[in-house]
Amino acid sequence: MTEEKTGYPSTEKLYFENAYLKEFSARVIGREIRDGQRVVVLDRTAFYPESGGQPHDTGLLNGVKIIKVEEEDGIILHYLEGELAGDEVHGQLDWERRFDHMQQHTGQHILSEAFYQLVRGETLAFHLGQEESSVEIGLQSITDEALLQVERLANEIVFSDLAVRTYFLAEDKIATIPLRKPPKKTGLIRIVEIEGFDFSACGGTHCEGSGQVGLIKVIRQEKIRGHIRFSFVCGFRALTEFKHRLDWLQAAARLFSSEEKEVPACAGRTLNELKNLKKKQKKLEESLAVFEAKEMLARSQSKIISGLFPDKSQDEIKFLALQLVHGAEVIAVLASLAEDSFHLVVAAADSLKTDVRQVIPVLQAEITVKGGGSSTLVQLVSEEKDKVEEALRLGVEAIKNQSGLD
Numbered sequence: 001m002t003e004e005k006t007g008y009p010s011t012e013k014l015y016f017e018n019a020y021l022k023e024f025s026a027r028v029i030g031r032e033i034r035d036g037q038r039v040v041v042l043d044r045t046a047f048y049p050e051s052g053g054q055p056h057d058t059g060l061l062n063g064v065k066i067i068k069v070e071e072e073d074g075i076i077l078h079y080l081e082g083e084l085a086g087d088e089v090h091g092q093l094d095w096e097r098r099f100d101h102m103q104q105h106t107g108q109h110i111l112s113e114a115f116y117q118l119v120r121g122e123t124l125a126f127h128l129g130q131e132e133s134s135v136e137i138g139l140q141s142i143t144d145e146a147l148l149q150v151e152r153l154a155n156e157i158v159f160s161d162l163a164v165r166t167y168f169l170a171e172d173k174i175a176t177i178p179l180r181k182p183p184k185k186t187g188l189i190r191i192v193e194i195e196g197f198d199f200s201a202c203g204g205t206h207c208e209g210s211g212q213v214g215l216i217k218v219i220r221q222e223k224i225r226g227h228i229r230f231s232f233v234c235g236f237r238a239l240t241e242f243k244h245r246l247d248w249l250q251a252a253a254r255l256f257s258s259e260e261k262e263v264p265a266c267a268g269r270t271l272n273e274l275k276n277l278k279k280k281q282k283k284l285e286e287s288l289a290v291f292e293a294k295e296m297l298a299r300s301q302s303k304i305i306s307g308l309f310p311d312k313s314q315d316e317i318k319f320l321a322l323q324l325v326h327g328a329e330v331i332a333v334l335a336s337l338a339e340d341s342f343h344l345v346v347a348a349a350d351s352l353k354t355d356v357r358q359v360i361p362v363l364q365a366e367i368t369v370k371g372g373g374s375s376t377l378v379q380l381v382s383e384e385k386d387k388v389e390e391a392l393r394l395g396v397e398a399i400k401n402q403s404g405l406d
Contacts, residue, residue: 010074012044053126107234113198161211293323321347342388
């Protein structure tokens with residue numbers, strides 16, 4: 001063993017020798033407190049530290065939970081939930097978590113090589129998440145047909161159950177194998193080889209055969225930094241994803257009282273009906289606003305008309321305000337309430353030559369409001385819902401002071 005700058009000898013990494021090792025024995029060679037957490041260093045470990053896009057393992061040491069594993073200068077640090085008794089320890093991996101990571105990571109190698117072979121898409125980044133994983137591919141666009149071919153090739157490799165081998169090569173021997181991309185490290189390089197298909201420099205844990213990946217399914221794509229990020233699931237995650245989507249589809253089918261295959265058509269018809277209903281509703285609201293404006297003008301003896309309309313939307317009070325100022329030489333100061341905010345609209349008839357934007361600094365001196373507008377129409381919003389009546393009062397006073405109207 002080599003002595004590192006931490007003072008501990010480098011940890012023997014059992015996960016390199018056997019990724020399927022679920023339990024092991026070891027000796028504690030160091031104990032520390034880091035960021036208020038107990039940390040132990042072992043002479044050897046099967047717990048994989050977070051590295052290369054793959055999360056760390058979890059499990060137990062003498063029954064004490066391991067909550068985080070890190071590598072520092074060749075030393076594996078085990079962060080514990082509680083105090084660890086004794087120097088001779090028995091380690092138990094959370095095997096379900098480890099095998100899930102192996103399925104996702106091996107699946108990523110297969111998917112990345114499929115992207116490279118079929119569309120020359122180089123893998124720029126990899127992230128293994130809790131529910132789904134992702135690869136960032138150096139492509140600006142991809143057709144649906146090309147993505148389908150990539151996915152199909154990846155799953156053909158899975159179904160072929162090719163051997164997956166790991167081994168170390170000296171740096172000067174790297175040129176003897178067709179690596180997908182040059183290694184970032186120097187010295188001895190760990191290689192993950194998927195028989196006859198992919199060669200990659202990688203320090204992660206992997207399945208021993210491509211068949212154990214189970215299935216690879218791309219579930220989403222999005223543009224990022226001029227490239228494309230593909231989210232995917234493998235193995236048991238793919239089964240879980242399929243179950244969730246089937247549950248959602250069946251729930252939608254029940255709502256529509258239809259067969260599952262008819263859901264898209266039913267949803268389309270419902271959306272069209274909703275659009276038509278919204279158009280009719282808008283016409284009715286506008287007709288009502290025209291009537292309300294006439295009623296308000298008939299009752300008002302003031303050039304400034306104000307009011308609070310709790311049940312109207314911002315668009316509705318805007319339309320009402322415009323109806324008021326188009327029907328007479330008045331200024332309208334109207335407010336409405338939303339779930340956690342209020343809206344204020346101030347409108348003036350063109351002939352009055354009044355700049356309603358003057359109300360903005362008056363309101364902002366007392367209330368947090370955002371918005372703006374023109375000299376004849378201002379729209380504001382505030383999250384201080386309880387101050388809506390104060391906003392109306394301040395708005396009316398500001399208009400009176402500026403216009404001289406009453």
